[in-house]
Amino acid sequence: MSEAKRPGLLPVEQALERLLALAEAAPITEVERVALADAHGRVLAEPLVASLDLPPWPNSAMDGYALRIADWAGEPLAVTQRIFAGQAPQPLEPGTCARIFTGAPVPAGADVVEMQENAEVLDDGRVRFTEPLKVGQNIRPQGQETRVGETVLVTGTRLNSIKLGLCATLGVAQLQVVRRPRVAVLSTGDELIEPGQPLGPGQIYNSNRTLLIQWLKQVGCEVIDGGILPDNLEMTRERLGAFNGVDLILSTGGVSVGEADFLGHALREEGELALWKLAIKPGKPLTFGHFRGVPVIGLPGNPASTLVTFALLTRPYLLRRMGVQEVMPLRFSVPAGFVWRTAGERREYLRARIEDGRAVLYSNQSSGVLRSAAWAEGLVEVPQGRTLSEGESVNFIPLSEVLN
Numbered sequence: 001m002s003e004a005k006r007p008g009l010l011p012v013e014q015a016l017e018r019l020l021a022l023a024e025a026a027p028i029t030e031v032e033r034v035a036l037a038d039a040h041g042r043v044l045a046e047p048l049v050a051s052l053d054l055p056p057w058p059n060s061a062m063d064g065y066a067l068r069i070a071d072w073a074g075e076p077l078a079v080t081q082r083i084f085a086g087q088a089p090q091p092l093e094p095g096t097c098a099r100i101f102t103g104a105p106v107p108a109g110a111d112v113v114e115m116q117e118n119a120e121v122l123d124d125g126r127v128r129f130t131e132p133l134k135v136g137q138n139i140r141p142q143g144q145e146t147r148v149g150e151t152v153l154v155t156g157t158r159l160n161s162i163k164l165g166l167c168a169t170l171g172v173a174q175l176q177v178v179r180r181p182r183v184a185v186l187s188t189g190d191e192l193i194e195p196g197q198p199l200g201p202g203q204i205y206n207s208n209r210t211l212l213i214q215w216l217k218q219v220g221c222e223v224i225d226g227g228i229l230p231d232n233l234e235m236t237r238e239r240l241g242a243f244n245g246v247d248l249i250l251s252t253g254g255v256s257v258g259e260a261d262f263l264g265h266a267l268r269e270e271g272e273l274a275l276w277k278l279a280i281k282p283g284k285p286l287t288f289g290h291f292r293g294v295p296v297i298g299l300p301g302n303p304a305s306t307l308v309t310f311a312l313l314t315r316p317y318l319l320r321r322m323g324v325q326e327v328m329p330l331r332f333s334v335p336a337g338f339v340w341r342t343a344g345e346r347r348e349y350l351r352a353r354i355e356d357g358r359a360v361l362y363s364n365q366s367s368g369v370l371r372s373a374a375w376a377e378g379l380v381e382v383p384q385g386r387t388l389s390e391g392e393s394v395n396f397i398p399l400s401e402v403l404n
Protein backbone atom coordinates (compact mmCIF):
# COMPACT_ATOMS: atom_id res chain seq x y z
CA MET A 1 0.00 0.00 0.00
CA SER A 2 1.39 3.41 -0.86
CA GLU A 3 1.66 6.08 1.76
CA ALA A 4 -1.25 8.45 1.60
CA LYS A 5 -0.34 12.12 1.69
CA ARG A 6 -1.66 13.86 4.79
CA PRO A 7 -2.18 17.57 4.46
CA GLY A 8 0.28 19.51 6.59
CA LEU A 9 2.71 16.67 7.11
CA LEU A 10 5.82 16.62 4.97
CA PRO A 11 6.87 13.15 3.75
CA VAL A 12 10.41 12.23 4.85
CA GLU A 13 11.59 11.85 1.25
CA GLN A 14 10.54 15.39 0.42
CA ALA A 15 12.23 16.82 3.49
CA LEU A 16 15.36 14.90 2.59
CA GLU A 17 15.24 16.07 -1.01
CA ARG A 18 15.07 19.69 0.16
CA LEU A 19 17.88 19.23 2.64
CA LEU A 20 20.10 17.56 0.04
CA ALA A 21 19.42 20.35 -2.44
CA LEU A 22 20.42 22.89 0.22
CA ALA A 23 23.54 20.85 0.97
CA GLU A 24 24.51 20.79 -2.69
CA ALA A 25 24.13 24.55 -2.85
CA ALA A 26 26.62 24.92 0.02
CA PRO A 27 29.36 22.36 -0.65
CA ILE A 28 32.48 22.28 1.49
CA THR A 29 35.17 22.86 -1.10
CA GLU A 30 38.34 23.20 0.99
CA VAL A 31 40.57 20.14 0.92
CA GLU A 32 43.53 18.88 2.91
CA ARG A 33 46.17 16.19 2.54
CA VAL A 34 46.18 13.57 5.26
CA ALA A 35 48.05 10.35 5.97
CA LEU A 36 46.14 7.09 5.46
CA ALA A 37 46.02 6.57 9.22
CA ASP A 38 44.14 9.87 9.62
CA ALA A 39 41.75 9.41 6.71
CA HIS A 40 39.15 7.12 8.26
CA GLY A 41 35.63 8.50 7.75
CA ARG A 42 36.91 11.27 5.51
CA VAL A 43 35.70 11.97 1.98
CA LEU A 44 38.00 11.72 -1.05
CA ALA A 45 38.50 15.03 -2.83
CA GLU A 46 40.30 13.35 -5.74
CA PRO A 47 39.88 10.01 -7.46
CA LEU A 48 42.18 7.15 -6.53
CA VAL A 49 43.82 6.15 -9.81
CA ALA A 50 46.02 3.05 -9.91
CA SER A 51 49.63 3.89 -10.69
CA LEU A 52 50.52 0.20 -10.99
CA ASP A 53 49.05 -3.15 -11.89
CA LEU A 54 47.80 -5.31 -9.04
CA PRO A 55 49.38 -7.75 -8.63
CA PRO A 56 52.40 -6.01 -10.19
CA TRP A 57 53.70 -9.34 -11.56
CA PRO A 58 52.34 -12.88 -11.82
CA ASN A 59 52.76 -14.63 -8.50
CA SER A 60 52.15 -17.96 -6.91
CA ALA A 61 48.94 -18.63 -4.99
CA MET A 62 50.44 -21.75 -3.39
CA ASP A 63 53.52 -23.33 -1.93
CA GLY A 64 54.66 -25.74 -4.68
CA TYR A 65 56.57 -25.97 -7.92
CA ALA A 66 56.59 -23.73 -10.97
CA LEU A 67 57.14 -25.37 -14.34
CA ARG A 68 56.33 -25.25 -18.03
CA ILE A 69 53.67 -27.85 -18.77
CA ALA A 70 55.36 -28.79 -22.04
CA ASP A 71 58.42 -29.92 -20.03
CA TRP A 72 56.41 -32.49 -18.09
CA ALA A 73 56.17 -35.82 -19.86
CA GLY A 74 56.15 -38.08 -16.82
CA GLU A 75 59.92 -37.94 -16.30
CA PRO A 76 60.85 -36.35 -12.89
CA LEU A 77 62.20 -32.75 -13.11
CA ALA A 78 65.24 -31.32 -11.35
CA VAL A 79 64.67 -28.30 -9.08
CA THR A 80 66.95 -25.48 -10.33
CA GLN A 81 65.92 -22.59 -8.08
CA ARG A 82 64.02 -21.73 -4.93
CA ILE A 83 61.87 -18.62 -5.00
CA PHE A 84 60.55 -17.05 -1.81
CA ALA A 85 58.17 -14.09 -1.57
CA GLY A 86 60.21 -10.92 -1.90
CA GLN A 87 62.78 -12.43 -4.29
CA ALA A 88 63.36 -11.75 -7.97
CA PRO A 89 63.53 -15.08 -9.84
CA GLN A 90 65.76 -16.13 -12.73
CA PRO A 91 63.99 -17.28 -15.92
CA LEU A 92 63.08 -20.94 -15.59
CA GLU A 93 65.76 -23.30 -16.99
CA PRO A 94 64.08 -25.37 -19.70
CA GLY A 95 63.34 -28.92 -18.67
CA THR A 96 63.45 -28.14 -14.93
CA CYS A 97 61.13 -26.81 -12.26
CA ALA A 98 61.45 -24.19 -9.50
CA ARG A 99 60.48 -24.57 -5.86
CA ILE A 100 58.13 -21.63 -5.19
CA PHE A 101 56.26 -20.22 -2.21
CA THR A 102 53.01 -18.27 -1.86
CA GLY A 103 53.34 -14.67 -3.05
CA ALA A 104 56.66 -15.25 -4.85
CA PRO A 105 56.97 -14.05 -8.46
CA VAL A 106 56.46 -16.79 -11.02
CA PRO A 107 59.65 -17.12 -13.12
CA ALA A 108 59.53 -16.28 -16.82
CA GLY A 109 58.96 -19.45 -18.80
CA ALA A 110 56.74 -21.17 -16.23
CA ASP A 111 53.05 -21.51 -17.03
CA VAL A 112 51.76 -23.42 -14.01
CA VAL A 113 52.33 -23.76 -10.27
CA GLU A 114 51.53 -27.19 -8.92
CA MET A 115 50.83 -27.35 -5.22
CA GLN A 116 53.31 -29.30 -3.11
CA GLU A 117 50.60 -31.75 -2.01
CA ASN A 118 50.51 -33.04 -5.63
CA ALA A 119 54.29 -33.32 -5.94
CA GLU A 120 56.48 -36.20 -4.88
CA VAL A 121 60.13 -35.44 -4.07
CA LEU A 122 62.41 -38.34 -4.98
CA ASP A 123 65.54 -39.30 -3.03
CA ASP A 124 67.74 -37.62 -5.66
CA GLY A 125 65.83 -34.36 -5.15
CA ARG A 126 63.92 -34.48 -8.45
CA VAL A 127 60.16 -33.99 -8.42
CA ARG A 128 57.34 -36.01 -9.92
CA PHE A 129 53.83 -34.63 -10.34
CA THR A 130 50.98 -36.93 -9.43
CA GLU A 131 47.99 -35.04 -10.90
CA PRO A 132 47.17 -33.61 -14.35
CA LEU A 133 48.49 -30.05 -14.81
CA LYS A 134 46.46 -27.12 -16.14
CA VAL A 135 47.96 -24.01 -17.72
CA GLY A 136 47.77 -21.01 -15.40
CA GLN A 137 46.76 -22.99 -12.36
CA ASN A 138 47.74 -21.40 -9.02
CA ILE A 139 49.17 -18.35 -10.77
CA ARG A 140 47.67 -14.98 -9.95
CA PRO A 141 48.09 -13.05 -13.20
CA GLN A 142 49.54 -9.56 -13.33
CA GLY A 143 46.77 -6.92 -13.16
CA GLN A 144 44.14 -9.48 -12.15
CA GLU A 145 42.71 -7.12 -9.53
CA THR A 146 43.50 -3.73 -11.01
CA ARG A 147 45.15 -2.32 -14.15
CA VAL A 148 47.37 0.74 -14.11
CA GLY A 149 45.31 3.86 -14.93
CA GLU A 150 42.04 2.44 -13.63
CA THR A 151 39.95 4.64 -11.32
CA VAL A 152 39.57 2.56 -8.20
CA LEU A 153 37.73 5.07 -5.98
CA VAL A 154 35.86 8.11 -7.25
CA THR A 155 35.84 11.62 -5.79
CA GLY A 156 33.22 11.78 -3.03
CA THR A 157 33.97 8.30 -1.70
CA ARG A 158 33.74 8.03 2.05
CA LEU A 159 36.77 6.18 3.35
CA ASN A 160 36.38 3.19 5.63
CA SER A 161 39.04 0.77 6.81
CA ILE A 162 38.73 -1.42 3.71
CA LYS A 163 38.99 1.45 1.26
CA LEU A 164 42.02 2.71 3.16
CA GLY A 165 43.53 -0.77 2.87
CA LEU A 166 42.83 -0.60 -0.85
CA CYS A 167 44.77 2.68 -1.05
CA ALA A 168 47.63 0.94 0.71
CA THR A 169 47.65 -1.92 -1.84
CA LEU A 170 48.31 0.72 -4.47
CA GLY A 171 51.14 2.28 -2.50
CA VAL A 172 49.28 5.49 -1.70
CA ALA A 173 50.38 7.00 1.63
CA GLN A 174 48.46 10.27 1.63
CA LEU A 175 45.07 11.33 0.37
CA GLN A 176 43.43 14.58 -0.58
CA VAL A 177 40.22 14.76 1.47
CA VAL A 178 37.43 17.27 2.04
CA ARG A 179 37.86 19.46 5.09
CA ARG A 180 35.84 18.36 8.09
CA PRO A 181 32.53 20.23 8.41
CA ARG A 182 32.54 22.42 11.52
CA VAL A 183 29.33 21.85 13.43
CA ALA A 184 28.24 23.69 16.56
CA VAL A 185 26.05 21.66 18.91
CA LEU A 186 23.50 23.37 21.13
CA SER A 187 21.18 21.75 23.65
CA THR A 188 18.23 23.98 24.42
CA GLY A 189 16.06 23.68 27.49
CA ASP A 190 15.77 25.29 30.93
CA GLU A 191 15.38 21.81 32.41
CA LEU A 192 18.78 20.58 31.25
CA ILE A 193 21.80 20.03 33.42
CA GLU A 194 25.06 18.29 32.58
CA PRO A 195 25.90 14.85 33.98
CA GLY A 196 28.10 15.06 37.03
CA GLN A 197 26.02 17.78 38.67
CA PRO A 198 23.37 17.13 41.33
CA LEU A 199 19.87 17.02 39.89
CA GLY A 200 17.59 19.84 41.06
CA PRO A 201 13.78 19.91 41.03
CA GLY A 202 12.37 19.64 37.52
CA GLN A 203 15.77 19.05 35.96
CA ILE A 204 16.92 16.26 33.68
CA TYR A 205 20.38 15.37 32.48
CA ASN A 206 21.40 16.51 29.03
CA SER A 207 21.81 13.37 26.93
CA ASN A 208 21.51 14.84 23.45
CA ARG A 209 24.78 16.71 23.74
CA THR A 210 26.69 13.47 24.31
CA LEU A 211 24.80 11.69 21.55
CA LEU A 212 25.24 14.40 18.95
CA ILE A 213 28.90 15.04 19.65
CA GLN A 214 29.68 11.36 19.12
CA TRP A 215 27.50 10.99 16.03
CA LEU A 216 28.97 14.09 14.44
CA LYS A 217 32.51 12.91 15.10
CA GLN A 218 31.68 9.59 13.51
CA VAL A 219 30.38 11.35 10.42
CA GLY A 220 33.73 13.15 10.25
CA CYS A 221 32.80 16.57 11.63
CA GLU A 222 34.74 18.90 13.84
CA VAL A 223 32.44 19.63 16.76
CA ILE A 224 32.10 22.94 18.54
CA ASP A 225 30.35 22.31 21.82
CA GLY A 226 27.85 25.11 22.38
CA GLY A 227 26.69 23.74 25.73
CA ILE A 228 23.22 24.20 27.16
CA LEU A 229 21.13 27.12 25.99
CA PRO A 230 18.35 28.31 28.31
CA ASP A 231 14.91 28.97 26.84
CA ASN A 232 15.47 32.67 26.40
CA LEU A 233 15.38 34.72 23.21
CA GLU A 234 18.16 37.15 24.09
CA MET A 235 20.55 34.36 25.02
CA THR A 236 19.56 32.38 21.93
CA ARG A 237 20.42 35.32 19.69
CA GLU A 238 23.68 35.87 21.49
CA ARG A 239 24.75 32.22 21.41
CA LEU A 240 23.82 31.70 17.75
CA GLY A 241 25.83 34.78 16.84
CA ALA A 242 28.90 33.58 18.72
CA PHE A 243 29.68 30.69 16.39
CA ASN A 244 32.18 32.03 13.91
CA GLY A 245 33.12 30.11 10.81
CA VAL A 246 30.89 27.12 11.43
CA ASP A 247 29.25 25.21 8.59
CA LEU A 248 26.18 24.24 10.60
CA ILE A 249 24.53 24.95 13.91
CA LEU A 250 22.76 21.84 15.15
CA SER A 251 20.42 22.28 18.07
CA THR A 252 18.00 20.05 19.91
CA GLY A 253 14.82 20.89 21.72
CA GLY A 254 12.54 23.88 21.62
CA VAL A 255 11.06 23.11 18.23
CA SER A 256 7.78 21.59 19.27
CA VAL A 257 6.08 24.28 21.31
CA GLY A 258 5.44 27.67 19.82
CA GLU A 259 5.86 29.57 23.08
CA ALA A 260 9.29 28.21 23.90
CA ASP A 261 10.46 28.21 20.31
CA PHE A 262 13.24 30.73 20.79
CA LEU A 263 15.36 29.22 18.06
CA GLY A 264 12.55 29.85 15.60
CA HIS A 265 12.14 33.44 16.80
CA ALA A 266 15.84 34.12 16.41
CA LEU A 267 15.93 32.68 12.91
CA ARG A 268 12.87 34.63 11.85
CA GLU A 269 14.47 37.84 13.07
CA GLU A 270 17.94 37.45 11.67
CA GLY A 271 17.75 34.84 9.00
CA GLU A 272 15.25 32.48 7.55
CA LEU A 273 13.10 29.77 9.02
CA ALA A 274 11.36 26.72 7.65
CA LEU A 275 9.38 24.81 10.24
CA TRP A 276 8.60 21.37 9.01
CA LYS A 277 6.07 18.98 10.39
CA LEU A 278 7.39 15.68 9.15
CA ALA A 279 5.32 12.59 8.53
CA ILE A 280 7.69 10.70 10.77
CA LYS A 281 7.46 9.26 14.26
CA PRO A 282 9.35 9.87 16.43
CA GLY A 283 10.59 13.25 15.29
CA LYS A 284 7.73 15.26 13.82
CA PRO A 285 8.96 18.84 14.26
CA LEU A 286 12.14 19.86 12.49
CA THR A 287 13.55 23.34 11.97
CA PHE A 288 15.72 24.31 9.09
CA GLY A 289 16.96 27.80 8.46
CA HIS A 290 19.79 30.28 8.55
CA PHE A 291 21.04 32.59 11.24
CA ARG A 292 23.08 35.44 9.73
CA GLY A 293 23.86 33.16 6.81
CA VAL A 294 24.85 30.09 8.83
CA PRO A 295 22.68 27.02 8.22
CA VAL A 296 20.78 25.85 11.31
CA ILE A 297 19.06 22.52 11.86
CA GLY A 298 16.87 22.20 14.93
CA LEU A 299 16.06 18.63 15.94
CA PRO A 300 13.33 17.63 18.39
CA GLY A 301 14.51 17.18 21.95
CA ASN A 302 13.38 13.69 22.84
CA PRO A 303 16.43 11.49 22.48
CA ALA A 304 14.82 8.85 20.25
CA SER A 305 13.48 11.65 18.01
CA THR A 306 16.95 13.16 17.93
CA LEU A 307 18.33 9.79 16.83
CA VAL A 308 15.85 9.29 14.01
CA THR A 309 16.06 12.82 12.63
CA PHE A 310 19.84 12.84 12.90
CA ALA A 311 20.19 9.46 11.19
CA LEU A 312 17.73 10.01 8.38
CA LEU A 313 18.06 13.73 7.67
CA THR A 314 21.03 15.44 9.32
CA ARG A 315 23.64 12.81 8.54
CA PRO A 316 22.73 12.63 4.82
CA TYR A 317 22.74 16.45 4.72
CA LEU A 318 26.25 16.63 6.19
CA LEU A 319 27.59 13.87 3.95
CA ARG A 320 26.19 15.59 0.87
CA ARG A 321 27.86 18.85 1.90
CA MET A 322 31.12 16.89 1.73
CA GLY A 323 30.24 15.69 -1.76
CA VAL A 324 29.15 12.15 -0.91
CA GLN A 325 26.60 10.81 -3.38
CA GLU A 326 25.46 7.69 -1.54
CA VAL A 327 24.11 9.22 1.64
CA MET A 328 21.24 6.89 2.40
CA PRO A 329 21.71 4.03 4.84
CA LEU A 330 21.35 0.47 3.64
CA ARG A 331 17.97 -1.00 4.49
CA PHE A 332 16.75 -4.50 3.91
CA SER A 333 13.51 -6.30 4.21
CA VAL A 334 12.82 -8.69 7.09
CA PRO A 335 9.68 -10.44 8.34
CA ALA A 336 7.96 -8.64 11.20
CA GLY A 337 8.17 -10.56 14.46
CA PHE A 338 5.35 -8.43 15.85
CA VAL A 339 1.80 -7.30 15.15
CA TRP A 340 1.05 -3.65 14.33
CA ARG A 341 -2.62 -3.01 14.91
CA THR A 342 -3.11 0.72 14.55
CA ALA A 343 -2.34 2.42 11.28
CA GLY A 344 -0.36 5.59 12.03
CA GLU A 345 -0.60 9.07 10.53
CA ARG A 346 3.15 9.15 10.16
CA ARG A 347 5.80 6.67 9.11
CA GLU A 348 7.20 5.08 12.25
CA TYR A 349 10.76 4.16 13.04
CA LEU A 350 10.68 1.56 15.76
CA ARG A 351 13.68 0.48 17.75
CA ALA A 352 14.11 -3.20 16.95
CA ARG A 353 16.35 -6.22 16.96
CA ILE A 354 16.60 -9.24 14.72
CA GLU A 355 15.76 -12.45 16.55
CA ASP A 356 15.49 -15.74 14.64
CA GLY A 357 15.42 -13.79 11.39
CA ARG A 358 12.48 -11.58 12.45
CA ALA A 359 12.34 -8.00 13.64
CA VAL A 360 11.21 -7.71 17.24
CA LEU A 361 10.43 -4.46 19.01
CA TYR A 362 11.54 -2.90 22.26
CA SER A 363 8.61 -2.91 24.65
CA ASN A 364 8.51 0.87 25.12
CA GLN A 365 8.66 2.92 21.92
CA SER A 366 8.15 6.30 23.59
CA SER A 367 10.37 8.94 21.99
CA GLY A 368 11.77 9.88 25.37
CA VAL A 369 13.09 6.40 26.05
CA LEU A 370 16.71 6.20 25.00
CA ARG A 371 16.98 2.67 26.39
CA SER A 372 14.95 1.52 23.40
CA ALA A 373 17.77 2.61 21.09
CA ALA A 374 20.49 1.28 23.38
CA TRP A 375 18.80 -2.13 23.21
CA ALA A 376 18.12 -1.96 19.47
CA GLU A 377 20.22 -3.16 16.55
CA GLY A 378 18.27 -1.12 14.08
CA LEU A 379 15.16 0.78 13.08
CA VAL A 380 12.10 -0.88 11.62
CA GLU A 381 10.17 1.26 9.17
CA VAL A 382 6.39 1.00 9.39
CA PRO A 383 4.79 2.91 6.50
CA GLN A 384 2.14 5.51 7.17
CA GLY A 385 -1.38 4.12 7.21
CA ARG A 386 -0.33 0.51 7.56
CA THR A 387 -1.12 -2.30 9.92
CA LEU A 388 1.03 -5.39 10.02
CA SER A 389 0.57 -9.03 10.86
CA GLU A 390 3.45 -11.24 11.92
CA GLY A 391 5.60 -12.38 9.04
CA GLU A 392 4.83 -9.43 6.76
CA SER A 393 7.88 -7.71 5.33
CA VAL A 394 9.21 -4.53 6.89
CA ASN A 395 12.30 -2.49 6.16
CA PHE A 396 15.12 -2.70 8.68
CA ILE A 397 17.91 -0.12 8.89
CA PRO A 398 20.84 -1.34 10.98
CA LEU A 399 21.98 1.30 13.47
CA SER A 400 25.55 0.56 12.42
CA GLU A 401 24.57 2.03 9.03
CA VAL A 402 23.60 5.39 10.45
CA LEU A 403 25.98 5.75 13.35
CA ASN A 404 29.19 5.66 11.37
Ligand code: AMP
Binds near residue numbers: 188257302
Ligand atom coordinates in the same frame (compact mmCIF):
# COMPACT_ATOMS: atom_id res chain seq x y z
P1 AMP B 1 11.39 20.13 23.43
O1 AMP B 1 11.58 19.79 21.98
O2 AMP B 1 12.32 21.18 23.90
O3 AMP B 1 9.98 20.44 23.73
O4 AMP B 1 11.78 18.82 24.23
C1 AMP B 1 11.04 17.62 24.09
C2 AMP B 1 11.40 16.67 25.20
O5 AMP B 1 12.75 16.30 25.08
C3 AMP B 1 11.26 17.25 26.58
O6 AMP B 1 10.79 16.24 27.45
C4 AMP B 1 12.66 17.65 26.95
O7 AMP B 1 12.88 17.69 28.33
C5 AMP B 1 13.47 16.57 26.27
N1 AMP B 1 14.79 17.07 25.95
C6 AMP B 1 15.07 18.20 25.28
N2 AMP B 1 16.39 18.37 25.14
C7 AMP B 1 16.98 17.31 25.73
C8 AMP B 1 18.32 16.93 25.93
N3 AMP B 1 19.33 17.67 25.48
N4 AMP B 1 18.57 15.78 26.60
C9 AMP B 1 17.54 15.04 27.06
N5 AMP B 1 16.26 15.34 26.89
C10 AMP B 1 15.95 16.47 26.24
Ligand code: MG
Binds near residue numbers: 189
Ligand atom coordinates in the same frame (compact mmCIF):
# COMPACT_ATOMS: atom_id res chain seq x y z
MG1 MG C 1 12.70 22.42 25.41
